[in-house]
Amino acid sequence: MRFLLSIERSLRRGLAGLVLLMVVISVKTSAQTTTDGLMMGKGLFCTGFMYTNDKWTDYWEGRLKRDNENIGSLTTQSLSWYGVYGITGKLNVIAMVPYVKKEASQGTLHSMQGIQDLSVAVKYNFLRLKSEKLLFRAFGVLNFSTPLSDYTPDFFPLSLGTHTTNLTPRLNAMLQMNQGWFVNGSAGYTFRSNTKLDRATYNDGLNFYNSNEVDMPNMFDLFVSAGYQKEALQVELNYVQQNTLGGGDIRRQDMPFVSNKMNAQRLGLLAMYYLPKPKNLAIRGSVHYTVNGRNVGQSTTYLAGILYTFKFSKAE
């Protein structure tokens, strides 16, 4: 706790310090797992489903941008159950379970589908500073994810995921004006377990291994957003960067490999709105576009979700 307290002290030194720190450490998580600098109140449970459609035709083979007529376009669709519960106004638990389907439009490769990874995150608002016009809040988030089915990690680009158990500590911060304008940021570091293949050896693009176990490099991500959030409406522009801290490139004319250095920079637009009627029902939509990457597809991702908030206790 001493570490957090010292952050708190330094923040109190002034707004300039606040803004600077926000750029450096603040964040949010990817839209699929933990979210923004917002919290559910005590006893509130928000749940619903989100659908995503992600599609790419061009991809980066290492740094080389290309297409592949034996894949055509690769489409990933997912339908996720999502829930967030306010244990207190400062402590939320967020959970998500996606069902994923991946399909190539050309070539002979078989589509893959199934339940992917459960993720459970604990989000804690450890700092709240308020002036007349500004509200600053900082959050610590710990996200845990683990596969719920035995999908293969050895069939990229059609694999549903990496089949690793991950732990992501992250820091978020959000600075908001009374009128509703905000800037938000988040940075996370993801520890990934090794993953196992169905074969006895593999070449990861760097070395040949006599093992079915693959060392999965850890990852770093950064999220920055700016927008407007007041009452029923949230609208934001955001930037997401994901870096894999190790791994090899896809070799020339090879298939991608699970431990590849998958890096991406994405720009996105997100909106969420609580409908006037029925009460407590919200819709959420976003679009993301990959502006640059390495060993990933240049995808465009659409998300549409519908969420409903229940009240479990009278306390507010």
Next chain:
Amino acid sequence: MKKNLYIYTLVTALFCIVTTSCDKSIEVTEQLTPLTPADIDADAGTWKMVFMSGAEQVAVPAPTAVESDAYKAELAAVKDAQSKLTKSQRNAIEYWSGGGVLRWNQFFRDLVSRYNLPPAPKADGTYPAPDAENPFGDPAFPFANPPYAARAYGYVSASMYDALKAAWHYKYLYNRAAPYTNDSGVEALVPETALPAYPSEDAVMSGVSAEMLKFLFPAALEDITLKAAEQRNAALWSGKATSSDISAGLALGKSVAALFIARGRTDGMGTAGGNKALWDGLAKNAEVRGDEPWRSLETPPRPPMLPLFAKVTPWIMTTENIVAIRPPAPPVRGSSEMDGEVEEVKWYSDNLTRERLAIVHKWADGAGTYSPPGHWNDIAAEYVRDANFSEVRSARLFALLNMAEQNAAIACWDAKFFYFNARPSQLDASIKTGTGVPNFPAYVSGHSTFSAAAAGMLSYFFPEGESYFKEQAEEAAMSRLYGAIHFRKDCMVGLDVGYDVADFMINNFAKIDGAD
């Protein structure tokens, strides 16, 4: 505050789990214990040669006497080197003590996995051919596809085997013992044996393997050269060989490689790619037979893989022997038999369970891997490791295994391009596959042929493993049906062809070479 404490504890606990389970590193090399052969096979110099005309086809001059000043100076150099061994030098000794044949075999598999990548299409929809004169280009040379890989494993293993038999001949002709035997001041840093040291078997292996691999994988020159040099150095540092044991071994190994490379330059591989007129002719043959000819399922269409590989010179067998085991024709498209085959593949495509997908991927051995022959070398290596064979006997096993694999590739390609028939997804485009569809005709399955040839050979050497090898071969064959890239008949008949190849090699070489 109580709440804070709870969270703090939770975070700390999770961090401890993560950080304590963080040793994620994967061993790159196979773990081998120092080789202590059950029998040093002193008579190996009399065993039948594969390709050399005899053990003395390459001359090795007599060594200097152990009493000579020159030899004493060499012993002094060994002792001097041993007095200042570094950690990395000791690691090199330990690495090579597991057995040179096994280490080189492991390295071949590594090289194949690096070069087993097809050329990327050009913007105009054509495919550039890998060029031995420009091995570092795009595409790199070679494309170590299954036939190329089978031939590479075949050549390196066969040449190493002949070279070691020649080495054994000279070892017992000259009978110069190892430094650790001749001088009590030389430490044996590997298990001692009574095997004479001149010429050094490690240097023979380094010379023959490096030359063969530079011929087959020219772009890997640096790694090959470093590996070979390390093996020779490790032999000296360990007290096994002096500099003249090593130079004589190196010269012998390189000379034997030159004989095999000369064979390799004229064995038909250079023209195995064929040309447009030839490819059209193959399609015509299938039409004449009343079948639908194979076409590439890739976009843009890729020329068939090495259609004239069947003309490559086999080992021990002749091209006529290969043609003699060619299986009867597959059913043609539209026949009720073929309709049934297509229907079965379609069922497996529509019912691709996770269990079957695991089998498909276990045996896929496709682009970027060590290929099916490499997989069987991998399986063999564990048995060889546990068998405590002498180096020359290990070399014999890998030579016979890999000559059989090359012959299996030739026999399989003979059937594939003689019949030139379609893959399941060509006959029914709704058939989706659990792994990539190889770019050559269906009948007979390469994996099935390779696996049966290997299982047959390994069953000869390790009869106790026969049921395991055959069960694995069957699984490998069926994996191609489960993955919906082959008809059942391709797999079943492929197994028959593979066992035919193994039987030929066992009866016409293994049983009569004087080693058993």
